[in-house]
Amino acid sequence: MRTVGAGAYLSPLIHLIDDDEAVRSGLALLISTVGLRVQAWPDPQVFMAGFDRQTIGAIVLDVRMPGISGLSVLDTLMAQGVDQPVIMLTGHGTVEMCRRAFKxxxxxFLEKPVDDEALLEALQNAVRQHVKSRERSQADRHAQERYTQLSARxxxxxxxxxxxxxxxxIGRALDVSPRTVETHRANLFAKLEAESLAQLIRQYATLVDEADGR
Incomplete structure (x- = not known):
């Protein structure tokens, strides 16, 4: 899996936050074996202040760290709208902790010592999820841009x-001829770059509802 950044092809970036150096080194080596880049952080507060929110990838976050817990970091990331998926690790998990993390x-949510295959599978699923999320966001932005170019009619x-x-x-509702409606319809499909009625409705129904205040 490759992403484009700054003119070069880069693999997704995994941010690894754990205060244990041995754990960071071991997991970083493991993750790199499947072609993912890793940036390790011993301090969660330094991570939150300095990590690149625009990269494609995921976050691996230890629950128990001195100063601030991984769950508190997770809450802050979600509140800030960070969209990279977060995988939580803990050596002392409880059902309540797991429930809170997912909520x-x-x-x-994985327990230490983490199973190698389970972590790699979780990361690959998370990266795929993030790629799809970014693609949807980009498509939504493009749809919004095209929608704003339409005339009121x-x-x-x-x-x-x-x-x-x-x-x-439509002609009766707007008091225009069907031929005029056909012209508007053709212009709509061209401006919105829609190849079918289904695609038009799928991409723009929400925008229409929002414009109508629904």
């Missing part, structure tokens, strides 16, 4: 198309 937004027509009206029904 707070953790992607996975084109937005009206789009709203009626999304509502399921036929060209004749």
């Amino acid at each position: 707070a937004g953790a992607a996975e 084109e937005r009206e027509v789009l709203g009626l198309i999304v509502a399921g009206l036929t060209n004749k029904e």
